[in-house]
Structure formats: C-alpha cells, structure tokens
Amino acid sequence: MTDLDIRVLDDAHYRAAHTLFRGALHHPPAPDDRWEIARTSYDPGRAFGAFAGDELVGTVQSFPSRLAVPGGAVVPMAAVSRVGVRADWTRRGVLTALQRAQLRAMRESGDVAASLRASEGAIYERFGYGVATRVREVRVKRATARSRQPIAGRVRLVEPAAAGDLVGSLFERVSPGRAGTIARWQGWWNLNVLHEEGAHQRYAIASGPDGDDGYVVYKVTAYSYENGVEKPAVLTVLDLWAATPRAWADLWVFLLGIDLVDEVGAEGRPVDEPLEWLLVDRRALRVVDVMDETWLRLVDVEAALSARAYRPGGSVVIGVRDRFLPENEGSYLITSSGASRTTGEPDFVVDVDVLGAAYLGDVAFGALAAAGRFAAGSPEAVARADALFAVDQAPWCGTFF
Numbered sequence: 001m002t003d004l005d006i007r008v009l010d011d012a013h014y015r016a017a018h019t020l021f022r023g024a025l026h027h028p029p030a031p032d033d034r035w036e037i038a039r040t041s042y043d044p045g046r047a048f049g050a051f052a053g054d055e056l057v058g059t060v061q062s063f064p065s066r067l068a069v070p071g072g073a074v075v076p077m078a079a080v081s082r083v084g085v086r087a088d089w090t091r092r093g094v095l096t097a098l099q100r101a102q103l104r105a106m107r108e109s110g111d112v113a114a115s116l117r118a119s120e121g122a123i124y125e126r127f128g129y130g131v132a133t134r135v136r137e138v139r140v141k142r143a144t145a146r147s148r149q150p151i152a153g154r155v156r157l158v159e160p161a162a163a164g165d166l167v168g169s170l171f172e173r174v175s176p177g178r179a180g181t182i183a184r185w186q187g188w189w190n191l192n193v194l195h196e197e198g199a200h201q202r203y204a205i206a207s208g209p210d211g212d213d214g215y216v217v218y219k220v221t222a223y224s225y226e227n228g229v230e231k232p233a234v235l236t237v238l239d240l241w242a243a244t245p246r247a248w249a250d251l252w253v254f255l256l257g258i259d260l261v262d263e264v265g266a267e268g269r270p271v272d273e274p275l276e277w278l279l280v281d282r283r284a285l286r287v288v289d290v291m292d293e294t295w296l297r298l299v300d301v302e303a304a305l306s307a308r309a310y311r312p313g314g315s316v317v318i319g320v321r322d323r324f325l326p327e328n329e330g331s332y333l334i335t336s337s338g339a340s341r342t343t344g345e346p347d348f349v350v351d352v353d354v355l356g357a358a359y360l361g362d363v364a365f366g367a368l369a370a371a372g373r374f375a376a377g378s379p380e381a382v383a384r385a386d387a388l389f390a391v392d393q394a395p396w397c398g399t400f401f
C-alpha cells in the first residue's frame with residue numbers, strides 16, 4: 001500500500017471531504033445553501049481523512065448517537081456515514097486504514113457500538129459490522145384499502161414552521177426506546193425531515209386522551225397525465241412514530257383516508273409492523289422489499305454484552321474474534337442475569353460481525369451457524385444462546401443516515 005496519512009479533519013477540510021464523499025456516490029458537490037446545512041453535522045474529532053501527500057483521497061465520519069438495546073438500556077453509539085474513497089485510489093487499502101483509525105478512536109472515546117447503512121453488502125463485514133436490523137417497504141393500494149376502524153383520537157395537520165419542535169419532542173419520547181432505535185443528532189434533523197430538498201412535506205400529529213402521542217411526515221406526488229402517460233398519485237411516508245398503539249393506528253387510518261391518492265408507500269418500516277392487520281382486505285398491502293437496515297459493530301464487546309438483558313435460558317460461553325480491536329477477543333459468559341468475561345472454554349467462537357448481527361435478537365445464532373458463519377460445536381449450546389438472546393419485538397432503527 002502507498003504511504004497514507006490518516007488525520008482527524010477540521011473545519012478547513014470538511015467541505016472537501018463532503019465533496020469527495022458525494023463524488024464517490026456519483027453526486028455533484030453540494031451547492032452553497034445545502035452545504036451550510038450539511039456543515040452543521042460535522043462534529044470536532046469525528047471526521048477522518050486519508051491523505052496521499054497533501055491530497056485528500058478518502059474520508060469517513062461519524063455522528064454522536066445512542067442505541068437502545070434489548071431490555072431498555074441505552075448505550076453510546078457512533079453513527080458512521082460519509083464513507084468514500086476517490087475512484088483513482090480504491091482497492092489500495094484506503095478504507096481499511098480509515099476504518100482502523102476510526103474504530104480505535106471510537107473505542108477510546110467510549111462508544112460501545114457503531115452502526116452504519118451500507119451502500120453495498122460486501123464492504124463492511126471485514127471491519128466487524130453485521131446486519132442487526134432489517135426493514136420492509138410496503139405499498140398499499142387505496143382502492144381496496146379500507147381500514148377496519150375509524151380514527152379513535154384526533155389527527156391534525158400542522159404547518160411546517162410549527163412542526164419541527166413538535167416532531168422532535170415526540171420522536172424523543174419514543175426513540176431510543178425499542179431495541180435498535182437511536183437518538184438523532186441536530187444535524188440529522190437539519191438535513192432530513194425538516195429540510196428535505198424539493199419535497200412538499202406535510203406534518204400530521206396524532207393525539208389522544210393524554211395529549212399528542214405520534215406524528216407522521218409525508219409527501220404526495222399528485223396524479224399526472226402527459227403525452228399519453230398516466231402517473232398515479234403516490235403518498236410516501238417519510239417518518240412515522242407513535243408512543244401508543246392507538247396513535248399508530250390513527251396515523252395510518254388518516255393516511256389511508258386522504259383523497260386523490262392512488263397508492264400509499266413506505267420504506268424503512270419495521271418488519272413486524274402489523275399494518276396489514278389494520279385492513280379489511282390485507283391484500284391491499286404488498287411487501288415490495290425486505291432490506292438490511294442497521295449494520296452494527298460492537299466496539300466494546302464487554303460493555304455491549306453487559307448492557308443488554310437476557311431471557312431465561314441457562315448459560316453459554318461465547319468466544320469472540322476481533323481483528324481490528326483485539327482487546328475484545330476472549331470468552332464471555334452469558335446467563336439470564338447478565339454477561340461477564342470468563343477464562344472458561346467457549347461453547348462456540350464467532351467473529352465480532354456475527355455477534356453484532358445476533359446482538360439485538362434479529363437473527364438467531366442457530367440460523368447463522370446453519371449458514372456456516374461459525375462452527376456451532378454443540379447444537380445445545382447454540383440453542384441456549386438463542387433462548388438467552390431472544391426478543392419480543394423485531395429490533396428496528398427507523399432513522400436513515
């Protein structure tokens with residue numbers, strides 16, 4: 001590998017790093033007004049650059065966040081994003097060097113976990129990330145989508161100017177909450193829901209006997225007919241969170257009742273969201289995709305395993321391998337009352353990306369063993385691990401970054 005210098009970036013390099021990342025995704029540089037918003041999401045010490053001489057050839061960044069884990073605890077988490085290497089420098093170890101520096105820095109600053117959304121599925125396992133949550137994309141045909149129930153509380157539209165604070169405080173009531181959900185940082189709000197480019201966004205708030213308890217942000221692309229081409233009216237759900245089942249149902253019933261809409265679509269929803277059960281004819285809903293969402297990296301394995309709760313299930317000793325953060329390597333005893341390091345022989349040994357995939361309970365160790373992701377040894381030990389790591393609700397993040 002050519003000599004590379006990995007440096008923490010400062011204000012002087014943020015825009016160049018942003019432009020490099022956008023270029024790696026084949027996007028043009030951000031125009032000045034958009035950059036003014038984007039720069040608010042660069043925090044000191046969190047952006048790294050790879051330099052060949054004076055030239056910036058690669059970058060990675062993270063945002064400060066927190067992650068809810070099974071049992072309700074919340075741990076410090078780095079939300080990794082803006083990963084890019086200049087096209088004339090790829091496959092020469094630039095990302096590997098950046099990952100090494102970033103993982104070390106995250107560990108030293110006390111992040112228990114890191115997570116990201118992957119542009120491609122073959123990049124991040126080698127750095128210790130595993131797929132820990134999945135999402136589904138649904139489309140509902142309004143012509144046949146009758147709700148089983150009316151709105152039980154109240155749903156009201158609010159003006160965009162008033163929506164920010166309402167939406168932000170409602171989000172904070174519910175996330176981090178369910179395992180996999182995270183805290184959003186101010187730069188996220190600035191760039192996403194509140195300022196999405198060109199979208200005519202609508203904001204609706206649900207309320208019940210105890211006041212406001214849910215919100216939805218959506219946009220509608222109206223029906224059009226041009227040169228013999230007909231395009232249906234599509235309502236796209238951008239962000240929907242509810243603190244109660246009633247608020248959740250009310251928001252969906254509201255959306256499905258909006259006139260002059262042919263189809264309601266939503267990406268990034270929980271795989272166990274019971275939307276079809278709200279419909280008289282469940283076939284009005286089609287699941288059009290199920291995708292990986294959270295790629296989770298346990299940065300401090302001991303702290304992560306200690307933070308989550310376990311179900312009754314006897315005990316298991318899991319061995320961990322970690323090429324990038326060797327201090328995570330070793331054996332961990334898991335019982336229903338917690339987790340700790342042990343000098344005992346492991347029942348089975350996994351790479352840290354496999355542990356990251358299983359950590360929130362989305363995929364069973366048994367499934368990972370069946371797929372050859374680790375050598376199971378005794379099937380009974382794997383079954384005990386699955387009993388301990390089991391969760392009630394599918395983990396879900398719901399925040400794209």
Ligand SMILES: CC(=O)SCCNC(=O)CCNC(=O)[C@H](O)C(C)(C)COP(=O)(O)OP(=O)(O)OC[C@H]1O[C@@H](n2cnc3c(N)ncnc32)[C@H](O)[C@@H]1OP(=O)(O)O
Nearest residue numbers: 024081082083084085090091092093094095096116119122
């Ligand atoms: C969280 C996010 O921001 S997701 C966005 C990620 N960015 C992009 O997709 C933008 C376009 N792509 C890029 O900028 C680069 O190709 C990157 C960042 C994905 C990879 O950077 P590189 O510097 O080429 O990676 P590096 O040389 O360190 O590769 C390390 C290993 O990963 C492999 N690898 C890297 N990228 C890929 C890929 N896209 N697909 C498959 N394997 C890959 C390499 O072959 C290498 O394998 P080896 O260790 O067996 O030799």
